Structure formats: structure tokens, C-alpha cells
Amino acid sequence: MTGCNLETIRYYENIGVMPEPPRSSKNYRVYDDSHVTRLRFIMRSRELGFTLEEVRDLLALVDGGAQTCGEVQVLANTHLTSVRTKIADLKRIEHVLSSTVAQCTGDDVPECPVIDALTEVA
Amino acid sequence: MTGCNLETIRYYENIGVMPEPPRSSKNYRVYDDSHVTRLRFIMRSRELGFTLEEVRDLLALVDGGAQTCGEVQVLANTHLTSVRTKIADLKRIEHVLSSTVAQCTGDDVPECPVIDALTEVA
DNA sequence: CCTTGAGCCTGTACCAACTACAGACACTAG
DNA sequence: CTAGTGTCTGTAGTTGGTACAGGCTCAAGG
Numbered sequence: 629m630t631g632c633n634l635e636t637i638r639y640y641e642n643i644g645v646m647p648e649p650p651r652s653s654k655n656y657r658v659y660d661d662s663h664v665t666r667l668r669f670i671m672r673s674r675e676l677g678f679t680l681e682e683v684r685d686l687l688a689l690v691d692g693g694a695q696t697c698g699e700v701q702v703l704a705n706t707h708l709t710s711v712r713t714k715i716a717d718l719k720r721i722e723h724v725l726s727s728t729v730a731q732c733t734g735d736d737v738p739e740c741p742v743i744d745a746l747t748e749v750a
Numbered sequence: 751m752t753g754c755n756l757e758t759i760r761y762y763e764n765i766g767v768m769p770e771p772p773r774s775s776k777n778y779r780v781y782d783d784s785h786v787t788r789l790r791f792i793m794r795s796r797e798l799g800f801t802l803e804e805v806r807d808l809l810a811l812v813d814g815g816a817q818t819c820g821e822v823q824v825l826a827n828t829h830l831t832s833v834r835t836k837i838a839d840l841k842r843i844e845h846v847l848s849s850t851v852a853q854c855t856g857d858d859v860p861e862c863p864v865i866d867a868l869t870e871v872a
Numbered sequence: 873c874c875t876t877g878a879g880c881c882t883g884t885a886c887c888a889a890c891t892a893c894a895g896a897c898a899c900t901a902g
Numbered sequence: 903c904t905a906g907t908g909t910c911t912g913t914a915g916t917t918g919g920t921a922c923a924g925g926c927t928c929a930a931g932g
Binding site: 755757758761765776777778796801802803 | 917918919920921926927928
Binding site: 756760776777778779 | 879880881882
């Protein structure tokens with residue numbers, strides 16, 4: 629249906645981002661469209677890297693029914709900033725790693741620029 | 751000395767990437783240069799995003815004293831690939847987020863492109 | 873000499889965001 | 903009727919640490 633692991637949904641119920649659904653006579657969870665919609669919202673948020681705490685904030689706004697574009701924009705911009713920071717961090721790492729690995733001979737010798745870089749006293 | 755939290759060093763000892771150092775008469779840990787060197791190696795590896803499991807592998811090679819540039823290069827390249835994958839993932843996220851947020855009016859209105867994107871049925 | 877504050881010691885619990893069981897019941901196909 | 907799969911509950915494990923609690927030790931100041 630949503631491709632979401634059932635145990636993950638249960639987890640979302642536990643932490644309160646998904647409501648507890650009604651149960652069948654045999655105690656099985658019975659979901660309706662509103663659950664599916666909400667779960668998709670959470671999944672899409674997670675795909676975009678929002679933490680569950682941020683998702684909780686977004687949902688609180690939407691649940692209130694009185695969210696404003698301005699409020700949502702603030703949350704999204706905060707998240708966007710953290711994403712950009714992560715990209716910058718990873719790019720630095722990528723640069724160091726790739727330029728170091730490029731100096732490797734790849735041979736059967738103990739001398740290795742990668743080890744040197746990691747051992748570096750500086 | 752290394753700027754590393756003492757509790758982190760203890761954690762490294764527990765998981766076996768740092769050796770248990772000798773103790774003083776009062777049971778205090780006594781570190782020497784070899785510990786400092788090893789800790790710096792771990793810290794630099796972590797800064798470059800290697801997991802502790804990967805650090806363990808690197809250290810196993812170095813500890814054997816018989817590491818070859820080729821072996822190290824394989825580990826480094828594997829890690830480099832995962833770094834590049836993460837960058838690509840985050841760039842996609844950054845693109846979606848920034849182009850969506852750019853459509854926000856930021857006003858006191860409930861309509862919001864970010865919410866629309868998260869609710870999207872497609 | 874005594875106190876006070878800091879440092880270290882051990883062990884355990886906590887964080888995110890799930891995943892992976894164990895043990896019990898339910899349901900479906902052959 | 904039985905085998906295999908699904909769900910149910912609750913708990914423990916994952917990664918890379920951080921944050922105590924409760925106890926010792928040590929150095930400085932009065």
C-alpha cells in the first residue's frame with residue numbers, strides 16, 4: 629500500500645506521530661484513507677531528511693488546521709540550512725579522500741598516502 | 751591533549767579500538783605516546799566519516815604491520831563511494847527543498863507549496 | 873589539618889529511527 | 903488437518919557516543 633514497514637508504522641504510533649487506528653474484532657489494525665495520507669506525509673518528509681521531531685512540528689501545524697505558509701517556510705528553511713551544511717561537510721571529506729586516494733600506488737607496498745594522512749602529526 | 755572527550759576514549763576501549771591502558775596505583779588510566787597516536791588516527795578517521803567498523807578494519811591492517819597500499823585503497827575507495835552517494839542524496843533533497851521553498855509566499859495564508867509537496871498524491 | 877572543588881573511576885541509561893526477534897494467536901491454501 | 907504466512911505484543915539490538923549516579927582521589931586555600 630505505502631511500502632512502509634508495518635513495524636515502522638507501529639513505531640510511529642508509539643511515538644505519537646501516527647494515531648492509533650481502530651481494531652478489527654481480532655485486534656488487527658484497520659487503516660483508512662486518512663491514515664494512508666498521514667503516513668505518506670511522514671514518509672515524504674523523511675525522504676526529504678526532516679527528522680521525526682521536525683515532522684511532528686509540521687504535523688502539529690497542519691493538524692491545527694491553522695498553519696500559515698510563513699510558519700512552514702521557517703521550518704523548511706531551517707532544515708534546508710542543515711542539509712546545506714551536511715553537503716558542505718561531505719564535500720570537504722570527499723575532496724580530502726579523493727585527492728589522497730589518488731596518490732595511492734595501490735601496490736603491495738606498506739607505504740600508503742591514506743595511512744599517512746590519517747597518521748599525520750600536523 | 752587530543753581534545754577527545756574522556757568518556758569517548760573509554761567507549762573506544764570498550765569496543766576494542768583503543769587498548770586498555772596501564773593504570774596508576776590509584777587505578778587511573780596512564781596514556782603514553784602510542785595511545786595518543788592511535789587516538790589521533792581514530793579521530794582523523796572519524797572526521798573523514800569512516801565508521802568505527804571501518805576504523806577497526808584500518809587499524810587491523812596497520813596493527814598487522816603488513817598492510818599494503820592496495821588493501822587500504824580498497825577500504826578508502828569503498829568509503830569514498832558511500833560519501834559520494836550521500837552527497838548525491840543530499841543534493842537531490844536540497845534541490846527539491848529549495849525549489850519548493852522558493853515558491854512560498856511566506857504569508858499568513860494556509861496555502862503552502864511545501865505542505866502541498868509533502869501531501870502530494872503522485 | 874580540614875574542607876571544598878575538581879578530576880577520575882565504574883556502571884548504567886539515554887538519544888534517533890528504526891529493525892529484529894520471541895512467543896502467541898489468526899487466517900488461508902492444499 | 904496441517905503447513906505456512908500474517909498479525910499481535912513487548913523487548914532488545916543497532917551506531918557513536920553523551921549524561922548521569924555514586925564513590926574515590928587529589929590539589930589548593932584557610
